[in-house]
Amino acid sequence: MMHKVRVCVAWSCLLFAGNSFLHAVDKISFIDMASRAARQARLIGSEGKPFYLKASIVETTDPDSDLKGEIEEVWVSPQKWRRTITTPTFSQTLIVNGDRISEINTGEYFPFWLRELATAIVDPLPMFDEKTAEAKLFKAQIEKPMPGNNRNTCAQFQAFTGVAPAQNELIEAFCFEGDYGFIALVSTPGFQAQFKRHQAFGKKWIARTITLDPDPGTTIEAKVLELSEFSSKEENEKLFAIDHPTPEGEQLKSVRLSEPELRKLLAKSPDIVWPAIESGKTSGVLSVYVSVDRTGKVREVWPLRSDNTDLDDSVREQVRKWEFKQGTVNGVSVQVEGILTFSFQDGK
Numbered sequence: 001m002m003h004k005v006r007v008c009v010a011w012s013c014l015l016f017a018g019n020s021f022l023h024a025v026d027k028i029s030f031i032d033m034a035s036r037a038a039r040q041a042r043l044i045g046s047e048g049k050p051f052y053l054k055a056s057i058v059e060t061t062d063p064d065s066d067l068k069g070e071i072e073e074v075w076v077s078p079q080k081w082r083r084t085i086t087t088p089t090f091s092q093t094l095i096v097n098g099d100r101i102s103e104i105n106t107g108e109y110f111p112f113w114l115r116e117l118a119t120a121i122v123d124p125l126p127m128f129d130e131k132t133a134e135a136k137l138f139k140a141q142i143e144k145p146m147p148g149n150n151r152n153t154c155a156q157f158q159a160f161t162g163v164a165p166a167q168n169e170l171i172e173a174f175c176f177e178g179d180y181g182f183i184a185l186v187s188t189p190g191f192q193a194q195f196k197r198h199q200a201f202g203k204k205w206i207a208r209t210i211t212l213d214p215d216p217g218t219t220i221e222a223k224v225l226e227l228s229e230f231s232s233k234e235e236n237e238k239l240f241a242i243d244h245p246t247p248e249g250e251q252l253k254s255v256r257l258s259e260p261e262l263r264k265l266l267a268k269s270p271d272i273v274w275p276a277i278e279s280g281k282t283s284g285v286l287s288v289y290v291s292v293d294r295t296g297k298v299r300e301v302w303p304l305r306s307d308n309t310d311l312d313d314s315v316r317e318q319v320r321k322w323e324f325k326q327g328t329v330n331g332v333s334v335q336v337e338g339i340l341t342f343s344f345q346d347g348k
Helices: 030-041 112-122 234-240 259-264 309-319
Strands: 005-009 012-016 027-029 051-059 069-077 080-086 091-097 100-106 141-143 153-163 166-177 182-188 191-201 204-215 218-229 254-256 266-268 283-292 298-306 327-329 332-345
Touching: 027 030, 030 141, 030 153, 030 166, 030 182, 030 204, 051 112, 069 112, 069 234, 080 112, 080 234, 091 234, 112 191, 112 204, 112 218, 112 298, 141 153, 153 259, 153 283, 153 332, 166 283, 166 298, 166 332, 182 204, 204 298, 259 266, 259 332, 283 309, 298 309, 309 332
Parallel strands: 254 332
Antiparallel strands: 005 012, 005 153, 027 141, 051 069, 051 218, 069 080, 080 091, 091 100, 153 166, 166 182, 182 191, 191 204, 204 218, 283 298, 283 332, 327 332
């Protein structure tokens, strides 16, 4: 996969390839910057300390919608934690204690937007690992945060998706805020969030407001209402007790697939009927992000990038009616998600 890099200061971007510099300023590698930001912002992981967290979720653009809820998490280590999620359409209590897992769900589908927020609250950079081969592709040099410089610094990576002849260019963006390089924005296919109101928690700086904008006119906001140290006293151990582990086949898991893999699971996919194009480009491509439940039913379709956004709603509505074969991992049904790309020509 070919990558190019954009370096942005104060949200203004200029495209360059490789490691060219925009001007003579102090630079830091993207990997070093992202590693430092991740260590500051991750509540979970090997460097995390026990915590209790409570957060509320609301769609600020429509407070009466079902895109709302509460998250409560008690975390001791990667091998011992408990999370409760409650929304109008789905609830889950998940307990991990060593190799034993208890998962109680109300509803058969774990919404993609909700999983995205639940992850972002405790790990703003879940896709980043400086030791992975993918991270080694990110060789950009970005402006180093300096005392007194409150501008945001960003790096953007171009990537390509789709199956010929319908191929699209997507942007992955990572922005760091102000003097200390707090994570301000992460935007990748499958994970997009803005982070605000960073406050100290021990040696870490944790965003207290996390925002998703999954499509134009929809803003979902999570606010951390409480974040405190958790004392693993004997009476608290009851929180992690698991009398009856949940069989793997009854756990709700989601797997991200490449576009070719996702298309292989298609069972019913009528040709897209393109509406008449009244303005904008009359030919081009568009991509959407799709989440499918364990039965193969499409549950969510979110826009990614389109050469004509007037076509997005029609495509999303039609893709919602598609049907997929069940996704499985080791014989166990799972939710699947991924990108679908389409080409259009004069509305046909």
